[in-house]
Amino acid sequence: MVNISIIRDPHKFSESYTPPKLPHREREVDLLVRTLASGSSLMEGLVLIKGEPGIGKTSVAKLSSKKLAESLGNLEVVHINCRTYRTPTSVIQRIVSSFMPGVPDRGLSYEEMVLILEKILSSEEKDFLVVLDEIDYLRDGDSLVYTLLRLHEGEAPKSPTLIAVARWDPPYMMDDSIRSFMITRLPLEKYTPDQLETIVSYRAEESLTGGSYDEEVVKKIVELSEHTGNARVALKILYLAAKLSEEAGLSKITLDMVSEAASRIGVIGITEDVLAPLDIHDKLLLLAAARRLSSIEKSWIKMGDLLEEYRLLCE
Template identity: 30%
Template sequence: PRIFKNEAALTPEYIPSKLPHREEQLKQLETYFSGFLESPGSMYPKVVLIGRPGSGKTVTSRKFGNYVVRSSERVRYVHVSCFLNRTLSSVLKDIGVQLNIAIPKRGFSTEELLKMLLDMVRDKDIYAIVALDDVFHLVNNSGPHALGTLIRLGEEYVSRGDKYRFGLILISQDLTFRDQLDRSSQSALGNAVIKFEPYTKDQIFEILLARAQEALVDGAYDEEILEMIADVAGVDEKSMDEHRGDARYAIDILWRASKLAEMKGVDRILPEHVREAIKNTLRGIRSDELRMLPLHEKIFLLAIVRSLMKNPNSPYIPFGTAEDEYQMLCEQYGQEPRKHTQLWEYLRDLNTKGFVETRTSSKGMRGRTTLISIPSEPLETLKEELEKIIKGELG
């Protein structure tokens, strides 16, 4: 029996034909950029999209990108992940790559790269709307100045006598990044903000229904199955859970439940499959974000996961235990282990990303130790996911 008719429609990268409950945000984007699209170069529009993870910011921005390309012959759309590109020069290079502009890999300062990019766009007569996704990573990592430079690109044009070549979409979870900018960048950015509220249960249900219709064969699911998933994923008045309202989580559960039904060789998804899928679905950690960590940060995270699994009676493991496990894993993978100080860097990064929690214990004779825990993710799933990614990367 078949469960899937188009499994790709349940993957995170998929851009569905319709985005239920985001029509309003799409319309707003079209409105903010209509002047630029009608007469490129006349202005430098900038818009901020904010909302919790899984509220549809990325997919809506990409969908808008498709609209841009469809409705204008001259304006392009460039989507830059600041999770992947955390420095100004790496953002500039990514913009260059996507616009098919050759920008040298190394040997130039950020100012020089910027100037090259601007010269090339002018010479090639290019216009583009640039979306900087999860822009807080850029600010946290490289400071507010890097973003300020991008926001004030307009000033460069005016002083160089060129037209406005870009429009800007900044995507973030909230507005704290804006408060960190200097005054002139803040005022250059302006006040155009589009909000993405977390999805309610009913909204999640409709999103799931649309995705199920694209992905699954007709008899493979009941609407009640989708309601069951919507109940755990949607926001409600009672629950202040910050993970709620996340469409990614809901779609991931549906995909896992479908996979289980397929594996068991039955012809429809049962409540039991949904329960199992919920147990196995990552919440705060996204697999695409796991994928983007540096290889050795992945191995270190896997070492933390394995150490925690080996000590099932304790919620915490000391840093040293994870470090030992990491050394062992490196040997297994045939990798030269990174230095102690680098592992501390990784830990700090994993902590700011919310992948792990840390605390310092002052107990014991030999002073303070850092303790690590992963309170809210199924370790087995995390382990499998990491092993799969690392294996893929090492070939």
């Protein structure tokens, strides 16, 4: 059987990939770059990017950071996912280890790690930008954010700039001791169907073989995912439809493969008529399940993860 290659570049479907341009998020990227670039240095303070999953928050933070590093030249960027590093100590350790590989992750207290970070910042003639992705999952986030924003009060000549990425405003962001450092809040809205169509078309051009899809395939993907407003969901359908088509020995993605891909990742249209009779807790559980599923690569979640998401929604 002849191997048919529809996917030209699988990396462009990975979670770690950030495209060189972000359709319908160019304005936000430009705003962040212009706001944070203060002459030849980086403005100190805090930026909050917030919104639903799959609407470009992380990509905006990453692409803005990249453009800032290119324009300033003396900028060090550290990106930390707080779903993985959930305590202030683990985050500080991760920041320190990015500059000093081999620093032990055990045996040093939080205060000792902070002092090490101060010494690093005082010895480097650079600006520092720390992206705290999914900061909603960070326990005692107020302590960490407050500490990082005030490092200049110790040995560090300048505090790092922070970009916090969240689904909603963490309550401590309203505290005067942190709010006074806020440079800007950047709320992002869900993508419209037209915007999703642009995004899917752009990623298909980047990653698929020419002639392996057509406009009807793109429109079908949008039709199946538009109720989510989530670009990640739409791109998952595109990728899986391409894989299924390859496995079937086809040279083009078919509409049936798009439908099959959407079914496999659990994307179905749910109308208001279905949701209306449910009580508030049923709706919150469904929302919790949908949010958690949209952020992972599996079609199922553990009950513990569902309950954790439910508790976050109820807070």
